[in-house]
Amino acid sequence: MGRVFTVFHALGLMLVVFSLAYLLPIATTLIYGDYTLLWVFLLTMVWTFCAGVLMWMLTRRFKGELSIRHGYLLVVAMWTMMPAFGTIPLLLLIPNLSFTDAYFETISGMTTTGATVLVGLDSLPPAINLWRHELNWLGGMGIIVLAVAVLPLLGIGGRQLFKAETPGPMKDSALTPRIAETARNLWVVYAGITLACIILLRVVGMNWFDAVCHAFSALSLGGFSTHDASVGFFNSPAIEIVLIVFMLIASINFATHFLVWRGKSFRVYLRDAEAVATIILIVGSCFGVGFYLWWQNVYPEFWTALRHASFNLVSMATDCGYASVDFNQWPMFAPLWMLFLSSIACSSGSTGGGIKMIRTLVLVKQAGREFVKLLHPAAVNPMKIGGHVVANNIVFAVLGFIFLYFISVASLTFVLLISGLDFISAFSAVIACINNAGPGLNQVGPAGNYQGLTDFQTWVCVVAMLIGRLEIFTVLILFTPQFWRR
Numbered sequence: 001m002g003r004v005f006t007v008f009h010a011l012g013l014m015l016v017v018f019s020l021a022y023l024l025p026i027a028t029t030l031i032y033g034d035y036t037l038l039w040v041f042l043l044t045m046v047w048t049f050c051a052g053v054l055m056w057m058l059t060r061r062f063k064g065e066l067s068i069r070h071g072y073l074l075v076v077a078m079w080t081m082m083p084a085f086g087t088i089p090l091l092l093l094i095p096n097l098s099f100t101d102a103y104f105e106t107i108s109g110m111t112t113t114g115a116t117v118l119v120g121l122d123s124l125p126p127a128i129n130l131w132r133h134e135l136n137w138l139g140g141m142g143i144i145v146l147a148v149a150v151l152p153l154l155g156i157g158g159r160q161l162f163k164a165e166t167p168g169p170m171k172d173s174a175l176t177p178r179i180a181e182t183a184r185n186l187w188v189v190y191a192g193i194t195l196a197c198i199i200l201l202r203v204v205g206m207n208w209f210d211a212v213c214h215a216f217s218a219l220s221l222g223g224f225s226t227h228d229a230s231v232g233f234f235n236s237p238a239i240e241i242v243l244i245v246f247m248l249i250a251s252i253n254f255a256t257h258f259l260v261w262r263g264k265s266f267r268v269y270l271r272d273a274e275a276v277a278t279i280i281l282i283v284g285s286c287f288g289v290g291f292y293l294w295w296q297n298v299y300p301e302f303w304t305a306l307r308h309a310s311f312n313l314v315s316m317a318t319d320c321g322y323a324s325v326d327f328n329q330w331p332m333f334a335p336l337w338m339l340f341l342s343s344i345a346c347s348s349g350s351t352g353g354g355i356k357m358i359r360t361l362v363l364v365k366q367a368g369r370e371f372v373k374l375l376h377p378a379a380v381n382p383m384k385i386g387g388h389v390v391a392n393n394i395v396f397a398v399l400g401f402i403f404l405y406f407i408s409v410a411s412l413t414f415v416l417l418i419s420g421l422d423f424i425s426a427f428s429a430v431i432a433c434i435n436n437a438g439p440g441l442n443q444v445g446p447a448g449n450y451q452g453l454t455d456f457q458t459w460v461c462v463v464a465m466l467i468g469r470l471e472i473f474t475v476l477i478l479f480t481p482q483f484w485r486r
Helices: 002-032 035-058 068-093 099-110 126-141 143-148 159-165 179-203 208-219 237-250 254-263 267-271 273-295 302-317 333-344 357-375 392-418 423-434 455-469 473-479
Strands: 383-385 388-390
Touching: 002 035, 002 068, 002 126, 035 068, 035 126, 068 099, 068 126, 068 455, 068 473, 099 126, 099 455, 126 179, 126 208, 179 208, 179 237, 179 254, 208 237, 237 302, 254 267, 267 273, 273 302, 273 333, 273 357, 302 333, 333 357, 333 423, 357 383, 357 392, 392 423, 392 455, 392 473, 423 455, 455 473
Parallel strands: none
Antiparallel strands: 383 388
C-alpha cells in the first residue's frame, strides 16, 4: 500500500498543476462576458486545486523518490483521474450530458483522439470549446512531461515518469542531461510551433478564436474542431494547406524539431530515418489516393481529388482526425488505407498514436534479416536504422508490442461485435480509438460521431483510447502478477 500512497502524493501535486489549466477558459469567459460560465470554471478550478492539496497533505509521510513502478502507476492514475476532473465543466454546462459521455469527451481530448459525442459544436459557448481544445493541446505532448519540469522543484524526481510517458521504443536517449530541462525544451518547441500555426491560420482567414482552437488541436494531432462539419466548415484550400503542413510537423519527433532549432540546420530532418519514411509514405499516399479517387470518378478533376485526398489522408495518417468531406462515402479502399496509415505513419516522440514508424522500420528490417538468415545461417547481420545499430532487446520489445497491439485490436473489436455493433463500425472504432485518430467508418464515420454508441460500447472505446495513448505496455503491465511482487 505504501507504493500506492507514494503515487497519490505525486498525483496530488499534479492535480494542483492541472487546476491552473482552467485559467485559459476563465480568461475566455471574461473576454466574451460569459459570467455564468466564469463561476463554473472558477469553482471547478478551486475544487481541483483543493482535491490535489488534500491528497498531497494526507500522503505527505509517504513522500519519496519515484521508482519505475511508481512511474507506471502514476501515469495510468493521471490519465484516468484527470479526465474525471475535466468532466466537471461539461457536466455542469451541457444539458442532459451523462458522466459516461462527458468522460469520453475529456479522455478523448487528453489522449488527443478527437472523437466526440457532442453535437451543436458551432453553438457551444466559446469557453467550453476552448476547454476541449486545451485538453487536446495539454495531452499532445503529455501533461506528465509538463509536470516533470515542475515537480523537481517540489522535491520529486521525474526521470521514471518521462520513461513511462514518452512514446516510442527508444526512450532512454535524452536531449539534455537533466530530464526537467529536456521536458522544458520540448514544451518550448511545442509552444513555439503552436504560436506559428495560430498566426498563419489567422492570416489565411480564420478568426482568432478558431485559429487558437485549431492550432491547439492540429499540433496535438487531437482533431477537435469548433464546428460540427470540422474543417469542411471553412471550405478553404488555404486553411487546409496550413493545417496539412502543421499536421505533418506534429507527426515528426519533437526531439528532432528541437535539434533542428538548436543546430539551426534542416539537414537534421534528412538524418532522421523515421521522419524521412513518414513524409515519403504520407506524401506518396496522397498522390496515390488522389489518383484513385479521380480514376473512380469520385471527383471529376484530378486536382480536386488530390486536394480532398491530401487533407483527409494526412489528417487520418497523422492521427489528427479532421475531416473536410465525408470520406466514408469514398470507395472502401481509400478510407481503409487511411486507417491503415493511422496505425504506422507517425514518428515516435510525436503527438500521434499507433504503432509508430520506428517500430514499422524495425519490423521491416527484421523481416529482411530473417531472409538473410535463411540463405546464410552463419552470417552476422546487425540491424541498422539511420546508420545506428538497433540492439536485439529493442527488436524483441518491438515484436512484443506489435503482438499486443494486434491482440488488443482483435479483442476489443470482438467485444464491440458482441455488444451488437456492426463489423465495420466496430473495427474502425477500435482502430481509430487505439491509434488516437478520431473518426472511424459507418456509424462512427466523419459525418457522424460516437454519440450513438451505448454506454458499454463507449467505455470499450475509452479503454482503447487509454491503452493506445499509453502504448499498451504501460497499462497492461499493471495487470501482471510480477508488477505487484516485492
